[in-house]
Amino acid sequence: LPWQRVVKRSGASLKFIKVDTETFLFDHAGKDLINEKTKLVSLVHTSNVIGHVWKEGQLESIIQKAHSVGAKVLLDCAQSIPHQKFDVQKLKPDFVAFSAHKMLGPTGVGVLYIKKDLHDLIEPYQLGGSMVHDASFNESVWIEAPGKFEAGTPPIAQTICFGTAIDFFENNVDFNALQKHEAKLCSGMIDGLDSIKQVSIIGNKEMLKESGHLIAFTVDGIHSHDVAAMLAMENIAVRAGHHCVQPFAKLIGIDSSVRASFYMYNNMEDVNTFIRVLKEIVKGF
């Protein structure tokens, strides 16, 4: 949506890196879309819809190609940051965005990282209190970033809670162990789902078994919202819908899917319960 708005305002054109609808892999050759006219490359670090993760080196090569033509790179890490260690110095994106509520934090706050040498080039997107260095009747000068991007009264309580969540990760979470744990649960989940003939998994099973943390699927003959509502009755929380990526759902010819996400608090017993309940739902519907 933000890029559609940018295109309307600026007259730029919008191009999309393809997803193979058979393998559910991002087309790494998407980097061939990048040329000297490219201004910005926006990439999803991990897909919130199909759980896709880039293979070693793929992301680096796209970012290098973008930078070689002078384009900036934005990485959407909302789905990845809670599950893996991430170093901006290594991948060198120009922008990184993620949300607190996907990483044990509160709703309503998140992070936008902007590479330091771009701070002065970017104007505040909104105006308000606490962002002004010096104001006169006709001109104003902003304080330095990040302050100039934080106009008005901030969500104070949420920001403090978010800090506590980040501290929790720093002090308690071994991301390598977490990734292995989640992949194992994904693997068990995929085997379980594959045993139900009405279920189709939307995603690359091999990749998800190796390094996934979420599984999306459809159930033949039962709308995803109904599946989710019936799972909820057994205290199983999933998300159903197009997961804010409606064009992708249209591309693969579905109106919605059910998405189960794993995290540090899930275990194999949860997977077994999930599969047992889903089998009952399919049988009873």
Place this chain on the structure above:
Amino acid sequence: MNNQFYKNFLMDHFKNPRNKKKINNCNFSSGKDNPACGDKISIEGIIEDGIIKDISFDGSGCVISQATASILTEECIGKPVTELIKLTKDDILKMIRLELGPNRLRCALISLESLHKGLQDYLKKN
């Protein structure tokens, strides 16, 4: 959400929809869809002397959207248009015996929106 609803009342309407049929010589019709979740409902019927003489629906989607359409069409038969045009969200929730959050509310209301659109078009023309 009532734990039993998928097993009983709504499932019965979903699996055995009432008034899901074709009506000849209908004098009002309309359709609505919700592309965000794929629910589709179309309604048609016959109004005589301001009363719904016959009504039917067709559609696809989740249990709530389809069962509500079935229940609503049952409610409509024999009722005056002037009364049906005043039906509200709360009336629908009473009919389907559910309390719903904002997302699923859209599923429940698509048939009412379709009915109201059909009736309003009819009233404009007649």
